[in-house]
Amino acid sequence: MKKRDSILIVEDDSLLRNSIKNILERREYKVGEANSVETAIQTLKKNVFDLILLDITLKDGSGMDVLRKVSNIYKNRVIIISGTGTIDIAVEAIKMGAFAFLQKPVARDVILETVKKNITLNKKLNDYQTLISELGDKSKFEDIIFKSLQMKKIIEKAIKIANLDNTILISGETGTGKELLARAIHNTSKRKNKPLITINSASIPDTLAESELFGFETGAFTDATSSFPGKFILAGNGTIFLDEISELSPLIQSKLLRVLESGEISPLKSAKTKKMNARIIAATNKDLETLVKKGLFRKDLYYRIKQLNIHIPPLRKRKTDIIPIAEHFLFISNITQSKRIERFDDEVKETFLQYSWPGNVRELKNLINEISLFVSGSEIKMKHLPSSIIIQKKSFKKKEPLSSLKEIEEKQILNVLKSTNFNIKESAKILGISRPSIYKKIKEFNIEKN
Numbered sequence: 001m002k003k004r005d006s007i008l009i010v011e012d013d014s015l016l017r018n019s020i021k022n023i024l025e026r027r028e029y030k031v032g033e034a035n036s037v038e039t040a041i042q043t044l045k046k047n048v049f050d051l052i053l054l055d056i057t058l059k060d061g062s063g064m065d066v067l068r069k070v071s072n073i074y075k076n077r078v079i080i081i082s083g084t085g086t087i088d089i090a091v092e093a094i095k096m097g098a099f100a101f102l103q104k105p106v107a108r109d110v111i112l113e114t115v116k117k118n119i120t121l122n123k124k125l126n127d128y129q130t131l132i133s134e135l136g137d138k139s140k141f142e143d144i145i146f147k148s149l150q151m152k153k154i155i156e157k158a159i160k161i162a163n164l165d166n167t168i169l170i171s172g173e174t175g176t177g178k179e180l181l182a183r184a185i186h187n188t189s190k191r192k193n194k195p196l197i198t199i200n201s202a203s204i205p206d207t208l209a210e211s212e213l214f215g216f217e218t219g220a221f222t223d224a225t226s227s228f229p230g231k232f233i234l235a236g237n238g239t240i241f242l243d244e245i246s247e248l249s250p251l252i253q254s255k256l257l258r259v260l261e262s263g264e265i266s267p268l269k270s271a272k273t274k275k276m277n278a279r280i281i282a283a284t285n286k287d288l289e290t291l292v293k294k295g296l297f298r299k300d301l302y303y304r305i306k307q308l309n310i311h312i313p314p315l316r317k318r319k320t321d322i323i324p325i326a327e328h329f330l331f332i333s334n335i336t337q338s339k340r341i342e343r344f345d346d347e348v349k350e351t352f353l354q355y356s357w358p359g360n361v362r363e364l365k366n367l368i369n370e371i372s373l374f375v376s377g378s379e380i381k382m383k384h385l386p387s388s389i390i391i392q393k394k395s396f397k398k399k400e401p402l403s404s405l406k407e408i409e410e411k412q413i414l415n416v417l418k419s420t421n422f423n424i425k426e427s428a429k430i431l432g433i434s435r436p437s438i439y440k441k442i443k444e445f446n447i448e449k450n
């Protein structure tokens with residue numbers, strides 16, 4: 001049998017308590033009752049509930065005393081129903097983790113709806129936490145949300161090659177999740193307890209790159225008063241994430257090739273070489289093959305690093321991932337911004353599916369984060385979306401045949417007349433023409449009211 005959700009009602013007004021109890025029992029909830037602070041605390045010691053409905057003014061004290069006692073365990077699982085609704089108490093209750101503060105008299109619908117919302121939200125939260133703990137040590141890929149077959153294959157491949165020592169090349173447009181994947185590979189490999197060092201090839205000035213990566217000995221250059229092992233050595237038996245590898249200068253490219261071939265590093269001005277044990281995961285958002293053809297990237301280095309390669313397709317080419325990822329970020333926003341946004345309107349989903357996402361998952365993530373800040377209801381609607389996304393949708397949707405200026409003029413005049421219900425004065429104003437000219441146009445285009 002399915003477990004019924006259980007609710008404790010703490011209320012000293014027996015009439016009200018019974019009436020709430022009846023409403024809830026009719027909806028198949030299991031209901032417990034308490035009429036004082038004392039009995040509430042006793043009951044909560046013996047039983048676990050999914051939710052508590054809590055009155056503030058009780059005969060032997062304040063409901064806030066109950067809340068204080070249980071706020072840790074019942075975080076987000078207490079709904080206050082109070083007659084003496086001062087703002088101060090409400091604020092304090094919410095701060096202590098109460099889910100909602102309802103003022104008496106409360107309509108049945110409101111109680112039922114709030115209860116239902118609470119239970120659904122807590123279930124989602126629970127599922128998410130169980131999912132994460134189940135995956136736990138088994139896989140570090142749980143941060144990567146996907147539904148597409150393409151991503152499934154990528155993750156399967158990544159798991160297979162995680163424990164090898166060969167260099168991996170991850171390619172894909174910006175924001176597709178290259179770094180996220182690199183981290184997941186590191187965290188699932190035998191190197192997971194060793195460092196993961198990120199090097200952004202674009203951000204190190206060329207003059208510093210060599211010493212930064214491969215280290216230097218004292219006196220290697222004027223400022224070198226001490227020695228530095230370089231990031232490749234600092235990573236030890238860990239992983240180096242070499243981001244935007246196409247940005248490496250020709251000099252560093254050739255040094256890197258030598259390191260990869262020999263497995264050894266020679267710091268600047270040092271006679272001795274050191275063995276390199278770190279594994280390299282390189283990433284690029286440019287097509288290296290094209291760069292090789294143009295002579296902008298070393299061919300031999302390219303062949304060396306591309307043996308194990310993973311290409312992450314742009315988001316627009318794996319559309320089935322879009323909504324699950326959007327819902328995931330909405331879920332996160334709900335938690336971090338204490339919101340209760342439950343869904344995206346269908347038209348919004350459709351727009352998301354049609355949009356091209358040039359910034360890929362990063363763009364989607366930022367978008368959800370930003371719009372959820374301004375949504376106060378339970379749904380993200382079209383009006384919440386920035387115009388840049390909607391405009392693209394329109395131009396996507398209707399590929400109209402090309403038309404002449406006259407045709408467009410006629411259409412526009414008709415549109416405006418219709419929407420003003422043939423108010424000539426208003427239409428002329430909107431169109432920015434005089435009243436005589438609008439009459440002329442109406443005649444010219446043979447426009448009739450019906």
Ligand SMILES: Nc1ncnc2c1ncn2[C@@H]1O[C@H](COP(=O)(O)OP(=O)(O)O)[C@@H](O)[C@H]1O
Pocket residue numbers: 143144145146172173174175176177178179180181325361362365
């Ligand atoms: N499949 C995914 N599921 C969840 N978050 C993702 C996914 N792909 C990317 N992200 C998130 O999007 C952002 C950009 O990803 P990142 O790995 O930095 O992309 P890249 O390195 O390709 O530019 C990060 O915040 C990352 O956590």
Ligand SMILES: [Mg+2]
Pocket residue numbers: 175178179243
């Ligand atoms: Mg990146």
